[in-house]
Amino acid sequence: MNRFDRFLWLLTLIGLLIRVAAVFVLNDYRAPITAEYGIVAHNLVAGKGFTGGGWLGPEQPTALNTPLYPLLLAFWLWIGVPLPFLAVELVQAALSALIVYLIGKVAAQIFNHVVGTVSAIGITVYPPLIYFCKQVSPAILTAFWVALVFYVVVFFFAQPTGGRAALLGVVWGMGLLAEPILLAAVPGVILLYWFRQAPSERWCSVWPLAGALLLAALIVLPWTVRNYVVFHRFVPLKTSFGLNFWMGNNPNATGFLYTMAGEPMPHTLPPERVAYLASLNEAERYAVLQREAWQWVIAHPDRFLELTIKRIGYLWLISPTFQITAENIVEPSYFYLLRYAIQIPLLILALIGLIIAYRHYRAALLICLWWLVAFTMPYAISVAGNTRYRLPVEPVLVMLAAVACAAALSRWRST
Structure with a gap:
């Protein structure tokens, strides 16, 4: 591990301590507002599947939101810890802290190490990424997956190997189950990178990218099939x-x-x-x-x-x-x-x-x-x-x- 990486991990640890402290100081984990995400999570634990009230309709099968965040809530409700939403908020604090490392590495790769350092320091103390840890909403989860997908895309193009392509496919697929806008964001970034390469090198990355796309599609497919069975129409994500x-x-x-x-x-x-x-x-x-x-x-x-x-x-x-x-x-x-x-x-x-x-x-x-x-x-x-x-x-x-x-x-x- 080089000096820059050690510094980023130190900032990540500092960011984690700040975020955990904020969760306890803000004290919104005993009976927080959970909106539609909590309804779906409780129904999952009760064996009713992905059902919720939705807008303008009765409680019924829903895809109003992608499944990753309700599943996170349902997991902590299911295992029966005394303060399940405290556990959720602490997980969110950890995910928010990891964004420090991811953005620091991305900024260093696409700009330079000084920009990477300043970016990481900024993310460490950025108030919204601290405050939203205490809110039961997908805000932090989606921010983490977006940062992780961005990181994986950048480092795939730094060295477009089959292993990194597989990682891109898995992370992109999971990211789509957290934030559907990645369906448009990732192809655009991939195309920008692709056209930056010399014509002789572009085609070397075509098959790895095709494999990444296939993996992402396979990860999303069960959710899409479920939606088709439930709604009798094509609903890829939400x-x-x-x-x-x-x-x-x-x-x-x-x-x-x-x-x-x-x-x-x-x-x-x-x-x-x-x-x-x-x-x-x-x-x-x-x-x-x-x-x-x-x-x-x-x-x-x-x-x-x-x-x-x-x-x-x-x-x-x-x-x-x-x-x-x-x-x-x-x-x-x-x-x-x-x-x-x-x-x-x-x-x-x-x-x-x-x-x-x-x-x-x-x-x-x-x-x-x-x-x-x-x-x-x-x-x-x-x-x-x-x-x-x-x-x-x-x-x-x-x-x-x-x-x-x-x-x-x-x-x-x-x-």
Whole structure:
């Protein structure tokens, strides 16, 4: 193990201690809000399978979310430890701490070791990656898998062997069961890497990549088959996009989950429409809503564009949801103000880093930009109501900010 790796592991340990301390200080593990994830987890433990209440329908088989996080909750409920959600939050603390090492290695590989060092330090003390450890939601799990997939992709292309291709396939497949956006993010990054190679070398990586794709598909396949058997339609990962697309594109749409009057968006539907939707299975219900949303978008392209611009702002700054309604808002108001205070300087530094990377690290910049675009688009066209949605790719912003900080450090040393 070289000196840089030892330093990264030391930061990882420090990050773990900070996160574990935060879990106990924040003390939200005795009876936390678990939303739909807890419902599915309890049903799994009770032998009912992946069933839940869902939106606009009764409790029935669900694929509203991918299975990895409910399975994590169900495991700790099933083994019967006294404080199962404390165990969940401690696992999340460990996964969040591992992001320190993963991002440090990625940044060192695609930029340089100074950027890798600064990135790792930033991730170690980055408040959202500390705070969300205490929340029973997929935020930390998805952030970890996104970082791990990013790491494996980068190191596959550093040395595209069969073993690394197999690892890429397994990690990508498992990552898809945690975060479906990886379905688009990973191929884009792979293509960017592939076209960077000399034409004579590109084809050497085709078969390993094909093997990785096959492995990822095989890992996802049982879940997809289950969904087809349950819903009688092709649902590769989750059903929720149709619902979210409708909530973001209808006559009452605001860009987040509520109307401007604070009414949950599903409450705007007339009772007879709700009754009809409830008679369908989950996949059929959200497919109907998705078709209606597309019809609305085609009829109102100017309004769709306006909402899309707002949603991008809500995603990368903060949604006004907490100012409009108290429903499902479990964090104190100062939490959202602190997110502003953190996010705005981070975005400014990341923009400076982007300009520097354009001059000196153009290939790395393209990879980071694709990662950001891939995770922005689904929310830009649907809803951007929760701050946790962007957490999986906030480490990319930290890396770009680290480019700016490393450049400033270099200039200071040279004076």
